Amino acid sequence: MSSSQTKDINFQIDSFVEKLKRRQINGSYHVALETCQLLMKVVSVAKWNHIDQLIQHIRQLGLRLEKAQPREFSCGNVIRRVLAIIRDEAFENEGNNNELNAPMISSMFSLLSTNDKKSNIQPLINSNTKSNKYHDLKSIIIQSIRDLIDEISSIDEGIEGMSADLIHDNEILLxxxxxxxxxxxFLLKARQKRKFTVLVTENYPNGVEKAHEFIKELSKAKIDTVLIPDSHVFAVMSRVGKVIVGARSVFANGGTVSTAGVASVCECAKEYKTPVFSVAGLYKLSPTYPFDIENLVEIGNSGKVIKFSESQLVHNTGLTNPLFDYISPENIDIYITNIGGFAPSFIYRIVLDNYKTEDVDLS
Structure with missing residues (x-):
């Protein structure tokens, strides 16, 4: 690539890394789309003589992005998904080349034949084949990344389509x-065909404002909605038909990371035999395993729990304000994705279909 292109792409990478560090890009959806856009630009301007060089370049970039924000799991997921796409396209391209070479190999045996008939075999590969091959492969990879962007952009449509089949009339959801x-x-789509009630936890202290906004959106769609304190979950669970939770990342073992407080709600649902549905797009499925669960949970500002103005109480109290929870696969009944619903025990198979084992560790 030219020096100007190199400077431009390096500037964009540095800018994206800084945005991740400063959390100027929030949410799995936005991070995944931004990562795809960056990867498409990197692949379009990259110069490589062998596919392994491109793969190594993407792996190094992915490692840098993961270190910038380790708990934005969708970023690493997209990197590994693109690496799998590159490997698949390279393998298919190599297979096509072998098919082209097969007639040439067989023609060598005709040299030993006693048949005097002259063969008019034309050369199948000209001098420009190698450069054309890599140019075509690059175009295919870029188009595959565009398809991935379209998939992520329309991820909710596939999930919404299952809502009416999973939610019943006059049901109470939490x-x-x-x-x-x-x-x-998911709930707004279900309202078009079903009438139900939704209980929403307050998510104190980190998500109170978002909970209020969430309730306003449901109310606009004429959905009966009740805001309850987090401590009331056990009291109302006996009336709840289903628990619907979102996910930040779904790991290969079927476990998931979600908002703080979800783990206790799922434990309560398990006690009452209430089914728990987790909605997650395919880009949130990760090939990694949660070996170090404590490292997955991010700790936020403890000042939201007890104000720093109460200095005497803060000084004598150990405070933690977790932002996320890890939910074990035993507490999730079904994962609802844009390609269907799956049990936690089947997640590993979906992961194998979309990722390569050699890219689980990018280092």
């Missing part, structure tokens, strides 16, 4: 993730 746009669209 959601502890009012910060999830996927859950919101």
């Amino acid at each position: 959601t502890p993730t009012p910060d999830s746009q996927t859950v919101l669209k």
Whole structure:
């Protein structure tokens, strides 16, 4: 690539890394789309003589982005998904080349034949084949990334289509993730065919404002909505028909990371045998395993729990304000994705279909 293109793409990468560090890009959906856009630009201007060079370049970029914000899981998921796309396209391209070479190999045996008939075999590969091959492969990879962007952009449509089949009339639902746009669209779509009631947890102290906005959106769609304190979940669970939760990331073992407080709600639902549905787009499925659960949970500002103005109480109290929870696969009944619903035990198979094992560790 030219020096101007190199400077431009390096500037965009540095800018994206800084945005991740400063959390100027929030939410799995926006991070995934921005990552795809960046990767498409990187692939379009990259110069490489062998596909392994491109793969190594993407892996190094992915490692840098993951270090910038380790808990934005969708960024690493998209990187690994694109690496799988590159490997698949390279493998298919190599297979096509082998098919082209097959007649040439067989023609060598004709040299030993006693048949005097002259063969008019034309050369199948000219001098420009190699450059054309890589140019075509690059175009295919860029188009595949565009298709991935379209898939992520329309991810909610596939999930929304299942809502009417999973929600019944006059049912009481509970959601502890009012910060999830996927859950919101899922419920709004279901309202077109079903009438139901939604209980929304307050999500104190981090998500109170988002919970109020969530309730306003449901009320506009004429959905009966009740805001309840987080401490009231156990009291109302016996009346709840289903628990609908959003997910930040779904791991290969079927576990998931979601909003703080969801783990206790799922434990309560398990006690009452209430089914728990987790809605998540395919880009949130991760090939990694949650070996270090404590490292997955981010700690936020403890000043939201107790104000720093109460210095005497703060000084004598140990405070933690977790932003996320890890939910074990035993507490999730079904994952609702844009390609269908799956049990947690089947997530590993979906992961194998979309990722490569050699790209699980980018280092």
